[in-house]
Amino acid sequence: MKLELIATATFGLEAVVKREIEALGYKILKAEDAKITYMGDERAIVRSNLWLRCADRVLVKMAEFEALEFEDLFQTIKGIPWEEWIPADGNFKVNCSSVKSKLFSMRSCQSVSEKAIIERLKENYGVERFEKTGAEYVVKVTLLKDRATITLDTTGVGLHKRGYRQSAVTAPIKETLAAAMVQLSFWREGRLLVDPCCGSGTIPIEAAMLERNIAPGLNRRFAAEGWQAIDEKLWKEERKKAFEEIRQDKDIRIQAYDIDPAAIEAARENAADAGVEDCIEFKRMNVSELEATEMSGVIITNPPYGERIGEKEQIRKIFNKFKSFMKQNPSWSLFMITPDKTVEKQIFGRMADRRRKLYNGNMEVCYYQFHGAKVKKEEEKNQKEEN
Secondary structure (H helix, E strand, C coil): CCEEEEEECCCCCHHHHHHHHHHCCCCEEEEECCEEEEEECHHHHHHHHHHCCCCCEEEEEEEEEECCCHHHHHHHHHCCCHHHCCCCCCEEEEEEEEECCCCCCHHHHHHHHHHHHHHHHHHHHCCCCCCCCCCEEEEEEEEECCEEEEEEECCCCCCCCCCCCCCCCCCCCCHHHHHHHHHCCCCCCCCEEEECCCCCCHHHHHHHHHHHCCCCCCCCCCHHHHCCCCCHHHHHHHHHHHHHCCCCCCCCEEEEEECCHHHHHHHHHHHHHHCCHHHEEEEECCHHHCCCCCCCCEEEECCCCCCCHHHHHHHHHHHHHHHHHHHHCCCCEEEEEECCCCHHHHHHCCCCCEEEEEEECCEEEEEEEECCCCCCHHHHHHHHHHC
């Protein structure tokens, strides 16, 4: 079955998600703010959920049309072949959103949309009442400038929920954002990666999973796994392939530090659950103790965001340490997200080589990229041998 699929994404990560979809071999139809539309089939639903590291959800696009009246909404939704997806016992729900549209009442949109689906299913199943005891189906009705997009959510709990982060600390970074930070950096196999503010270990773990080629959705379930419309064998086949594609022989070197001993313990547990504890060195350490152990490397980090005066002073010390570290080690690169818009001028004294506006949850942050000087491979090799 040919399907239009939509991968939703946090604002600023659309280009990364687009590359991931293309890497899976699917044709991009359209890239817009917070979503990428592409062609696929039932297997594409399975592979997308298993392999997309930076997307939020995978949706099936059921229809898109202009909706100026509730009758337009009702008749078009009723005309969608819901019986091809939702069985007689399907536990279907409708979520609505409306922005700059004449149909602005979300409660009314939800009621009309649900009624349309019920009428369609009644006609096909010949029943008057639906028990909704089966698998869950979440229908999303999105109205934007009078244009309605109807989708079916195949993911369930967001894709950032990998299943490994059982232990967390205050204000953790989303796994999807951490994976994007790594992909947007210079880090690669054989090069040292350091996160001096690792918290519960999300950035180091996502980096290790990326290089080891561990599918991020390998150890969790998805809403569509209980759907009759998607053959159960597809999930078994794709999971089996994903296990076979894990690369255990990669040269992965990651150091993860944090001043909080509870955070380090949580990070170790999370790394073990993710299957990458053997390629990450965890250690309790203050950022002020950060020293380069190699001629070049990459720092990727999400330093704390403080609002109180004392916290702000501590964060200022962290930034100053990064500045002195980069000055002493010009071949290192720093990739950092923070809501602080003064770090370039007031802390580092220069503009970042690149910057990208992103969101960590609902907070706007900037991903600053300070690139280090290139080192000749021979010099780096000699330095490693000396150590």
